[in-house]
Amino acid sequence: MSIVTPIQSKSGFTRMDNDLYEALIGAELSGRELRVALAIHRQTAGYNLESACIAASYIAEMSGIRREDVSRAICELIRQGVIYRDGGSRSPIGFAPIGEWKIDKKNTHPNKPKEVPQCGVSNTSNVAFLPHNKERNTNTTPDGVVVYAERQPAQAKPARQKPAMEACPYQDIVDLYHKALPELPAVAILNDGRKRALQARWRESEVHRDLSFWADYFCQVKASQFLMGQVPGRNGSKPFRATFDWLIAPSNFVKVVEGNYHA
CATH class of the missing domain: 1.10.10.10 (Winged helix-like DNA-binding domain superfamily/Winged helix DNA-binding domain)
Structure with missing residues (x-):
């Protein structure tokens, strides 16, 4: 069949x-x-x-x-x-x-051969057995008497701390903006307000914490005639042209990423 x-x-x-x-x-x-x-x-x-x-x-x-x-x-x-x-x-x-195609190498941890566990061998048997931890320690006195001592409870391991998030590279992002969009108004002062906005966008997603994402983001802006001020305004008004502050504002940032903007 x-x-x-x-x-x-x-x-x-x-x-x-x-x-x-x-x-x-x-x-x-x-x-x-x-x-x-x-x-x-x-x-x-x-x-x-x-x-x-x-x-x-x-x-x-x-x-x-x-x-x-x-x-x-x-x-x-x-x-x-x-x-x-x-x-x-x-x-x-x-x-x-x-x-x-230029695919990123995502598997950064190559396979390694597994380590063979150590084994102990019994004096009365040829069968190998894995070592184990005893629940009680034993001591022998000079008279040959075995004394058992209760094993002390293991101390609790300290809680693992999450790795600190990489700091936002403010100046590197601004440099990418200037390199990709020299036609738009330059960023003369990287003040606290702009740093806070960049930090918020940086923390929103793991995808955003990559300078290649920002390079692509600004290239996407450059490909838009509307954002570059090349589309006439309505009723003869001045064409709209994006600025750095406009591009990193929360609602505008989402619009550009999703392509949901229009004249």
Whole structure:
């Protein structure tokens, strides 16, 4: 009896290139990144398209992942060269050539051979046995009398402290802003208010605690004609142009990450 399930053409199916399939299997992507990549493949190759405009909210509905986390996964996939996007956050998405992928090495702890436990050997048997801790210590007097001493209870181990969170590299983030967005107003003074805002964004997510995320964030801003002041204002008003303070404000930060901003 055949165990191969035939494809039901009436319900539809999506073909995947073998090289892409095998590359996704071998790539060290996180579970969330892989699920988002598969959703993108479904919405592109599934409709015989090389790229398509896919809203983060739609992928979130497909995958059950929060929209904000979908946007972050898309940014990570773009940064690692797995997918590409022509233009801003609302532009079409497609898979990049496999040879251009630059996947992060996430497994930083290579497998090591297990240590062989030490064994004691009985004088009356050839069977090896594992050493064990006695509940009572024994002492022998000069007369040969064995005296048992109750074992003292072990002292409680001090509670493990959580590792301190890495301090926010304020100046490095500002330098990335200046490098990516020289057209926008420069940050002349890194005052306490700006440091507090950066510290809050830095602490919000582990994804934010990476300078590569901020480099991608500012590149995403640069790709937006609206944020760069290249879109005429309404009723002849002056075009809007983002500033550093605007970009690191809580509500605006989420809008840019999720691509949920418009003129």
